[in-house]
Amino acid sequence: MTTPTFAAQPYSGIASFGRCPIINDPQGYDVAIAGIPYDGSVSYRSGTRFGPRAIREQSLLLWGYNNVQQVAPFKTLKIADVGDIDVIPPDIVATHHEIERAASRFLAAGPKLISLGGDHSISLPLLRAHAKKYGPVAVVHFDAHPDTWDSEYPGQKYSHGTPFRRALDESLIDPAAYVQIGIRGPTNGPEDYLDAIKLGTRMITLEEFRRSGVETVLAEVQSRIGARPTYVTLDIDAVDPAFAPGTGTPEVGGITSYEILQLVRGLHGLNLVGFDLVEVSPPFDSANITSILAANLVFEFLSLIAKASK
16 A cells, blocks of 8 residues: 655645746746745735735645646746845835846746736836846736826836826836736826826726726736737726725725636737736735735746747
């Protein structure tokens, strides 16, 4: 009689994402997962520097098979956890330089890159790295906030409220294929939304999302973006704080956890080249529900890549 073998339980072992191997050089891998523990540019509650670790811990609950997408990404893909990119907490410019350098190295090795934040400022250097490889990319941007301010603090061009303004300024994004979904909440004035729209964004506010529904919004995303190389950025505050309380700038009345799963799954068929998930702040999380959701959203994106690889 042979002794049965069991997979490691979620409460044991080293918490790489989904128990993927920890690899410094992802040459030969399909996907590299990198943590970026930076929260030096938040404007309200800090703590997202602990986001990558929390997401990895909750990823141990992912049993491996996606019943909705009918794929097992950990078996279909070669996935490496490349650890955390070095950050310099008091220096956002130096941090962005390091993120861009590391991301460019990972992309040059061949895999697609999934990044775990961290605050939303990290999307700018990630977009720089992807634009080097693919040219100006289409962007699907889930968020409560447009993040297109010219400056959040007087004279300061870089923060978690400005990354997409800088990315548009630097021609990293194709403005004809830039869609924001879930925008809501109070602002300084009407110009916050109007300025984003003038920059070329297709802003789908939460109110429009509620009127239109998931299928209509996804149909527009697919039509507007087409075959362009597409980068997806997901700020967890796009989700209502009832489902994702662990974030720095929560806005009430958001997308439900089920709806955000549907929205990510609905990106199937796009030419997906990169993904980041940001603004998970464990100090404000209740029973880890935000990091559990975040880990599952990364799993859904991995499943999209796996389906496209078949």
